[in-house]
Amino acid sequence: MTAKTVLIVDDEAAIREMIAVALEMADYRVLEADNAQAAHALIVDEQPDLLLLDWMMPGTNGIELARRLKHEEATSELPIILLTAKSEEDNKILGLEAGADDYITKPFSPRELVARLRAVLRRTTPRGIEEAVEVEGLLLDPASHRVSSNGQALEIGPTEYRLLQFFMTHQERVYTRGQLLDQVWGGNVYVEERTVDVHIRRLRKALGEPHQHLIQTVRGTGYRFSTQL
Amino acid sequence: MTAKTVLIVDDEAAIREMIAVALEMADYRVLEADNAQAAHALIVDEQPDLLLLDWMMPGTNGIELARRLKHEEATSELPIILLTAKSEEDNKILGLEAGADDYITKPFSPRELVARLRAVLRRTTPRGIEEAVEVEGLLLDPASHRVSSNGQALEIGPTEYRLLQFFMTHQERVYTRGQLLDQVWGGNVYVEERTVDVHIRRLRKALGEPHQHLIQTVRGTGYRFSTQL
DNA sequence: GTATACATGACAATCTTGTGACAGGCACTT
């Protein structure tokens, strides 16, 4: 299992440090940010798997950031756990409305934190990230990082693998080249949109005749993974 | 698609010009300012979609302006790309802290600039809410960008798709050819009104026998989408 | 019956996408 990346956003370095240590002990990869802007930049660049967000921060506060992230296509799926010093019900409601997936009130024990974090990841991690996905004999198994067609292993490059993984976990939906770049290549890369075409072609080629039709061109828009013709 | 507006703030006219040309080639609308005050005025007046901001400027410098914009409610969402001659890490950090969304060091190629600008705009543009519409077994699903008749996918071109989408979200109402051109083709295109007829025909053909009757001709006026005969 | 409005098929221009080739970057070996 590849280590999950968690981004901690809190303005107090001491708290970040405390959490970071706890998470690293639990084998997570940890990123830190002390304000909303830096956090946003890191999210775009590093695509963390989960966000630990302090509710009260100078400048753009936690709720604000959460709301913004849920609003943007590329980050709307990112699970968020809010941290707060106050245990008021109000905050909880506001937080959940803003799109937080869970909520922890300070003070909390590292054990508790890790436990809830694990729980959130478990229920928000879509199939295909850890579990295998299978469609019409085409099997993608994240554990072994392999793709096979009716049991026969396929030769597939890293980018094509990520592209296929994204598609198989987001079926029946069109994505523009731009969205694919965001989701598969990662936020801050600067790559020609047409490059997507080339990788689509490589992916199709790798899938071979029997599964070609799953990767569909939507003229004037982008591409789609679909079992329907 | 309406062209996005980009405001360039730099004290050197030559650089502004260079950038402006590159952006105009890429179909952006360009505004220019040579100092922070003018920039602020333009931002308020014109509400650009993105700001290209030079880091070093006489008077209020770039960082200062960025920080100020992020602080004000009305402009806090405005994406900012910082331009700088120095490639020091320090600046990058300061810049991102001030709220910049990306960062480009001079010298840069117009290509790179446009690419990164596109990337920033892509991820800051909120996604639209898209819901499927269904009428008498005819289903149009914006998420998958697909039209199906009783579960059977239909072949449909881009323009016909937009036309159908417009009709299905504006049922039981007549539209003149002119109105359809405005709504479906977009405001400022010059196209013969008769062209609408042709696309109506193509749409009817694509829908096939079972749904032909939904697209109705209103003699002397235009067309209508209606479930009633 | 005749004028008007709409439907239809054909077509060339234009856009979009598919494809093969290529050069640079990187990791690993020799």
Place this chain on the structure above:
DNA sequence: AAGTGCCTGTCACAAGATTGTCATGTATAC
């Protein structure tokens, strides 16, 4: 260090699909 193999991103050109128009056929209203 140089060599090798693999992966990537980009380009140029080919292939294909879409688009707007026109000429002509057909329905409709008066």
